Amino acid sequence: MSKNALVQDVLEKYKPIWALDHASGLLEWDIETYMPVDASKPRGFAQAQLALMKQERVTNLASLVAKAEKQSDLTDYDRGVLRIIKRDLHYYTRVPPSLLEDLQRTATEATVVWRDARKKADFGKFKPYLEKIVDLKRQEAEKLGYQGHPYNALMDRFEEELTTTDVDKVFSALVPNLKRILKKVLDEGKYPTSHPLESATYEEASMRRVNEEVLRILNMPERTFRMDVSTHPFTAGMATEDVRITTRYEGKSFKDSMYSVIHECGHAIYELQVNPDLDYTPLGRGSSLGLHESQSRFWENFVGRSREFTKLVYPTLKKNLSFTSSHSEEGIYKYFNTVKPSLIRVEADELTYNFHIVLRYEIEKKLIGGEVEVSEAPALWNNMMEEFVGVRPENDGVGVLQDVHWSSGGFGYFPTYSLGNVIGGMIYDRIQKDIDIKKTVDAGDLGRIKAWLREHIHKLGATYSPKDLQQRELAETYNPEHLVKYLERKYL
Numbered sequence: 001m002s003k004n005a006l007v008q009d010v011l012e013k014y015k016p017i018w019a020l021d022h023a024s025g026l027l028e029w030d031i032e033t034y035m036p037v038d039a040s041k042p043r044g045f046a047q048a049q050l051a052l053m054k055q056e057r058v059t060n061l062a063s064l065v066a067k068a069e070k071q072s073d074l075t076d077y078d079r080g081v082l083r084i085i086k087r088d089l090h091y092y093t094r095v096p097p098s099l100l101e102d103l104q105r106t107a108t109e110a111t112v113v114w115r116d117a118r119k120k121a122d123f124g125k126f127k128p129y130l131e132k133i134v135d136l137k138r139q140e141a142e143k144l145g146y147q148g149h150p151y152n153a154l155m156d157r158f159e160e161e162l163t164t165t166d167v168d169k170v171f172s173a174l175v176p177n178l179k180r181i182l183k184k185v186l187d188e189g190k191y192p193t194s195h196p197l198e199s200a201t202y203e204e205a206s207m208r209r210v211n212e213e214v215l216r217i218l219n220m221p222e223r224t225f226r227m228d229v230s231t232h233p234f235t236a237g238m239a240t241e242d243v244r245i246t247t248r249y250e251g252k253s254f255k256d257s258m259y260s261v262i263h264e265c266g267h268a269i270y271e272l273q274v275n276p277d278l279d280y281t282p283l284g285r286g287s288s289l290g291l292h293e294s295q296s297r298f299w300e301n302f303v304g305r306s307r308e309f310t311k312l313v314y315p316t317l318k319k320n321l322s323f324t325s326s327h328s329e330e331g332i333y334k335y336f337n338t339v340k341p342s343l344i345r346v347e348a349d350e351l352t353y354n355f356h357i358v359l360r361y362e363i364e365k366k367l368i369g370g371e372v373e374v375s376e377a378p379a380l381w382n383n384m385m386e387e388f389v390g391v392r393p394e395n396d397g398v399g400v401l402q403d404v405h406w407s408s409g410g411f412g413y414f415p416t417y418s419l420g421n422v423i424g425g426m427i428y429d430r431i432q433k434d435i436d437i438k439k440t441v442d443a444g445d446l447g448r449i450k451a452w453l454r455e456h457i458h459k460l461g462a463t464y465s466p467k468d469l470q471q472r473e474l475a476e477t478y479n480p481e482h483l484v485k486y487l488e489r490k491y492l
């Protein structure tokens with residue numbers, strides 16, 4: 001697609017790197033789905049070798065990329081290609097292999113310890129590992145370089161150019177509004193805090209049929225997409241002709257399984273609708289984690305938790321899950337939208353979810369900035385949980401130890417969840433200038449919404465950085481007002 005000879009050369013040399021990513025992505029998908037339990041050693045070996053091969057090939061592109069960058073006839077596409085490769089180059093040249101290895105090894109050990117510590121609610125067991133990881137991540141931030149706060153260097157890995165100034169601005173506008181809306185909803189009881197369907201048990205085979213019908217409603221393609229089962233639902237975008245999602249079947253409260261499907265389909269639709277010309281290039285994927293999460297949240301919440309979508313799934317629920325037949329469509333809608341301040345992030349509703357993120361963000365920022373010690377994290381967590389959500393963890397297993405991210409070194413990842421909700425709100429507002437979304441969902445014409453998203457967001461892949469893409473298509477960046485407006489309209 002490039003007319004520039006040097007960029008063409010870069011793209012030619014990028015093809016094996018794309019193939020390595022493709023292979024490594026498929027191995028990761030297999031780990032979560034079908035790999036025999038004891039196969040983790042050879043898999044870890046193979047993954048590490050692939051990573052080294054990638055690093056070598058990317059590093060070899062340095063001088064060619066530098067030369068290509070100086071060309072005067074570069075298009076947005078060319079600049080996007082060079083930008084993404086430069087991000088990898090920056091990482092590989094700044095972070096020494098010894099630090100990468102140390103991080104990798106510590107994370108592998110720490111994840112095993114964390115699992116046990118969470119089960120026993122024993123923070124003391126995990127503390128020395130977390131201290132080591134925080135220390136290594138602080139070293140990583142120093143090596144990568146940053147302006148302002150060292151945490152910026154870590155967030156940039158997941159959301160390009162994101163700074164604490166951006167995130168502070170989002171949360172300072174979001175938090176007081178969420179508190180206000182939540183208080184009113186709880187006081188007035190317009191949405192229930194619990195529902196009898198939460199304890200209803202289902203047969204996996206019946207729930208599979210419901211989820212397959214959800215795929216049909218979302219018009220997911222049969223020949224380029226598949227769904228499997230894993231403990232933690234995720235999406236693997238291998239290419240625009242090969243995207244896979246997973247869901248889980250816990251046998252209770254069927255909405256968890258169904259909304260995992262809708263959420264992951266949001267990620268999948270993004271990957272499936274990238275312009276196929278971008279396949280085998282660095283641009284054939286979503287722009288950032290925040291943008292990606294905006295797509296999953298858009299389908300899961302803005303579309304999936306609406307009255308209109310409830311109407312679409314109601315017939316299949318009654319048909320496959322007999323215990324739902326005594327509930328009206330409105331009753332099911334209320335079950336889909338219970339509002340309950342709870343301790344666990346992954347169980348949180350639309351109104352309380354972002355509180356779970358703001359407290360993780362504040363703690364991460366302070367740990368990386370050296371403003372608090374690891375030993376202070378549990379108390380900080382519990383105090384903020386009480387302040388924001390109004391509940392206090394009885395033990396660290398349901399508090400500071402609940403998520404896997406810190407043991408795997410994923411500092412800087414959490415904020416992208418809230419950015420996803422925020423960008424989802426911006427898209428929900430913008431799309432309605434062209435489409436009456438409630439009417440469209442009511443008519444089951446979800447293809448229209450998908451087409452809009454393809455034209456404005458998906459087809460561009462990673463051509464533009466997340467900030468540039470938002471500015472171009474939505475005329476603003478990370479503006480939480482639209483999310484607040486949507487929540488007010490729905491809940492007040």
Ligand SMILES: [Zn+2]
Pocket residue numbers: 263267293296
């Ligand atoms: Zn997601």
